[in-house]
Amino acid sequence: MLAWWRRWRQGPQIPDPLWDSVVADFPFLARPDPDEMARLRSLSARFLRDKEFHGAQGLVVTDAMALAIAAQAVLPVLHLGLQWYDDFVGIVVHPDEVVARRSTTDDTGVVHDWDEVLAGEAMDQGPVMLSWRDVRAAGHAVDAGYNVVIHEFAHKLDLRDGVADGCPPLPSRAARQAWQAALHAAYEAFREQVIRAERFGGEPPWLDPYGAEAIDEFFAVACEAYFVNRARFGEAFAALVPVFDSFFRPPPASAP
Numbered sequence: 001m002l003a004w005w006r007r008w009r010q011g012p013q014i015p016d017p018l019w020d021s022v023v024a025d026f027p028f029l030a031r032p033d034p035d036e037m038a039r040l041r042s043l044s045a046r047f048l049r050d051k052e053f054h055g056a057q058g059l060v061v062t063d064a065m066a067l068a069i070a071a072q073a074v075l076p077v078l079h080l081g082l083q084w085y086d087d088f089v090g091i092v093v094h095p096d097e098v099v100a101r102r103s104t105t106d107d108t109g110v111v112h113d114w115d116e117v118l119a120g121e122a123m124d125q126g127p128v129m130l131s132w133r134d135v136r137a138a139g140h141a142v143d144a145g146y147n148v149v150i151h152e153f154a155h156k157l158d159l160r161d162g163v164a165d166g167c168p169p170l171p172s173r174a175a176r177q178a179w180q181a182a183l184h185a186a187y188e189a190f191r192e193q194v195i196r197a198e199r200f201g202g203e204p205p206w207l208d209p210y211g212a213e214a215i216d217e218f219f220a221v222a223c224e225a226y227f228v229n230r231a232r233f234g235e236a237f238a239a240l241v242p243v244f245d246s247f248f249r250p251p252p253a254s255a256p
Helices: 017-025 034-050 063-077 134-142 148-161 173-200 217-228 230-235 239-250
Strands: 052-053 090-094 098-105 111-118 120-122 128-131
Touching: 052 063, 063 090, 063 134, 063 148, 090 134, 090 217, 098 173, 128 134, 128 148, 134 148, 148 173, 148 217, 148 230, 173 217, 173 239, 217 230, 217 239, 230 239
Parallel strands: 052 090, 090 128
Antiparallel strands: 098 111, 120 128
């Protein structure tokens, strides 16, 4: 028998027991505002209607797994709308992390090959890949501000303009300049903390050091914490809270 989210392609109604179970497993999904909670549930149903889940390496994607991913993916666009995710359909779920073979050519023409271990990956104009082990771990990783689903879907927002620069499309040049100024300042401070911790034994950062790899990765890592542990994110990155709020929580009159 097909899963309910495949059978009801015209607009599935999420069964109460299933919804309650997923929210219990991922408590950061709970919204204090009943209207927000209802919107999260409604958009999660629409997300399931519009996207296709594929299990890799023999993994069977259950109803609970699909809904857990959908609800977390919806958080960043709760006040923006699902049109921000209209560039792709497929979501590939692996049982665990994936080893990807990478290759690059430097300025001298030398080819460098290496293996990269991935918990997730978002492709420009393409599908999203997720490790179910890491998705499931998010329910218990709030203190660390970790969430692989939000991380990869933040990349999707960033890539809407085709450039991975940590800045989603914004309504004006001034808004983009303000965003970039705030994000780059926070990123440079974060990089310095990571360097001090790794090279000189300084205090390690709260967020995943992977965010120091590049500005787009910092944006994705910051989004994880912003959505799952807003209080601690505000303590560590106070200057970013109003910047993120202005984008992710626009005034009702301008929200779709």
